[in-house]
Amino acid sequence: MPTLTRFAPARRLLAVATLLLLAVPMTAPGQIINPDGSMPSLAPLVEQVSPAVVNISTSGTVEAQSNPLLNDPFFRRFFDVPEQPRQRQVQSLGSGVVVDADAGYILTNHHVIANADQIQITFNDGRELEAETVGSDPETDIAVLQVNADALAALPMADSDELRVGDYAMAIGNPFGLEHTVTTGVVSGLERTLPGNGGARLQSFIQTDASINPGNSGGALINLRGELVGINTAILSRSGGNIGIGFAVPVNMARQVMEQIIEYGEVQRGVLGVRVQDLTPEMAEAFDIERPNGALVAQVTPNSPAAEAGLEAGDVIVEVNGTPVSDANAMANAIGLLRIGDEVNLAYVRDGERRTTTAIVADPATRQVSADSMHPGLAGATFSEVDERSPLFGEVRGVLVAEVAPGSPAAEYLRPGDVITSVNRQDVRSLAEFRDRVEGADQLLLNVRRGSGAFFIVIR
Structure with missing residues (x-):
């Protein structure tokens, strides 16, 4: 009985589908054609949107990671270890979408252009142009590039808030370096979050089963009107390849980030507290x-x-x-x-x-205090209350190290993101208490929380 209940609706759907097929002209068994004799195809839509989807290749340098022992001159001389390079060259491939043809603005992912010294854009018509980074936002994994070129094609932006699970979607990008690959599917989920997604903290992903693979990052997720609904960003996979679970940043979120980047060069993110x-x-x-x-x-x-x-x-x-x-x-x-x-x-x-x-919404900078006049050993550091910018917000009480000037006295001990929880063995719960504990003290014994660890330092 349960088996009949489960499959009875499927039989009715099959009967309806059969009637629909009988109503469509056919030239051969199983072949469906349009009234004008043409075959149904997404090719016209692909031809319309493809000029706005670009290939992005980058090159840059990053600090080379090595064993700390290899940085010790005595250790290198004793074991005759050659000098280790401080930096290494990196390259990456990704995709992007032209969203403003007149200004030459291109949307892509932050992780596609991170650490890039040179960015090359390849268009569908074969043109290769150098691009400049207008700005980038790691918290949403969105970046804005700009090229100086004429006759560009841009994709119009849809309202991604109107998306529904089950809507058709098409992903266009350059997976594994294969230019302008098109895959289709549906929107299979909305408002998804991905823990550990490259550091992105603001997440409300569109989930799709349109195949997304490495190299698709930054490419376009479009609807059947040819409108941009999302920027392809990540996949969920055990092997690194597509298993039908891909994610895109909704275009409404990307648009808001882009507008701030274009206006300010960055996202001026405030705090609520x-x-x-x-x-x-x-x-x-x-x-x-x-x-x-x-x-x-x-x-x-x-x-x-x-x-x-x-x-x-x-x-x-x-x-x-x-x-x-x-x-x-x-x-x-x-x-x-x-x-x-x-x-x-x-x-x-x-x-x-x-x-x-x-x-x-407050500007974090207006709620910061420079420590230059408090104590010479803290010169170069700027402190603030522990707010939502810190991953330790709500977990510890103290003051946040908001900024540290490179080469300053404070740079010997502190890093941005550290939280000072006590001064001279007295708890610190606010900036006012921190100032009271520090000013006039000859020596500072600071308890510093850094990530999941903590340690004491002495500053004279």
Whole structure:
């Protein structure tokens, strides 16, 4: 009985499909033709969009990694080890999409052009041109290039928010160096996240089964109108080849990043000052929320825009600028794409009551303090509160090392991203406490948290 129930719908679909086939003219068994005698094909669409998809090849240099012992002159002399090269040459292949024919702007992935000293663009008509990097954003894995050329073709951008699972999709790129390869499939998922995707923190990928392979990165994912819906970025694979699970950055996200890069040369990402986490069904019940949708505020940075807007730990943010927030990742994406100075309207639930508030996205630079006047041993370092820019946000209390000038006294001890948790064996929980502990001290004993480790340093 279960077998009949499972296959009965399939029989009805087969009968409908048979009737449709009988209604279409056929010249041979199994061959479907259009009323004008032509064969159905995506070739006209491919011919239309292919001139806007380009091949990208890069060359550059990176710091060579070696065993620390090989950097010791005594060790090299004792074992007669030759001098090791400090840098090595790297090359990469990828794809890109022309999105502005007049200005010559090309969208691609950050990881395609990272460490590139020279970028060469090859067009579908055989032209080869040098490109310049306008800017790049590792957090979304998007980069913008520019070429100086006439008669370019560009792809129009669709509204990727309108995509639905099941929509047809076509991927165009240069997998394994094979120029202008076309694959088709459907959108098989939306709002996907990929832990460890090259450091990208803002993720809301389109998942597709249109075949994507190495070299497709930066290429176009288009709809059947010939509009750009995504930038092909990554695959999920155990072997390195395609298994039908590919991912693309939605074009709406790429567009927002591109606009900031073109205007400022970078993404001027502001801070709100909250750490959020997913709302589980158990937590939703505990916080008197009907459905487990939203981002639970776990921590609010003192004196931050979130604190000034009245947010508190335990609040559940359910909307950002009128758009529902499903989880912590959606919240991070919504805030991470806003510009410094943008006003953000937040709807949240507290004690079972829905409330609203407004915050202004802050510039991290305005919340930083130079240590030059605090202590000579810290000269060259800039400190700030631990905010969402740090992966340790919400895990440790202290002050964040925001910047360190190369060659400065502070560069001997500190790196950007370090968190100082205590000074002279006294805990530090804010910039004000840090200043009080440091100013006037002859010697500093700092407890520094770096990544997953911690250590003490003495500064005189």
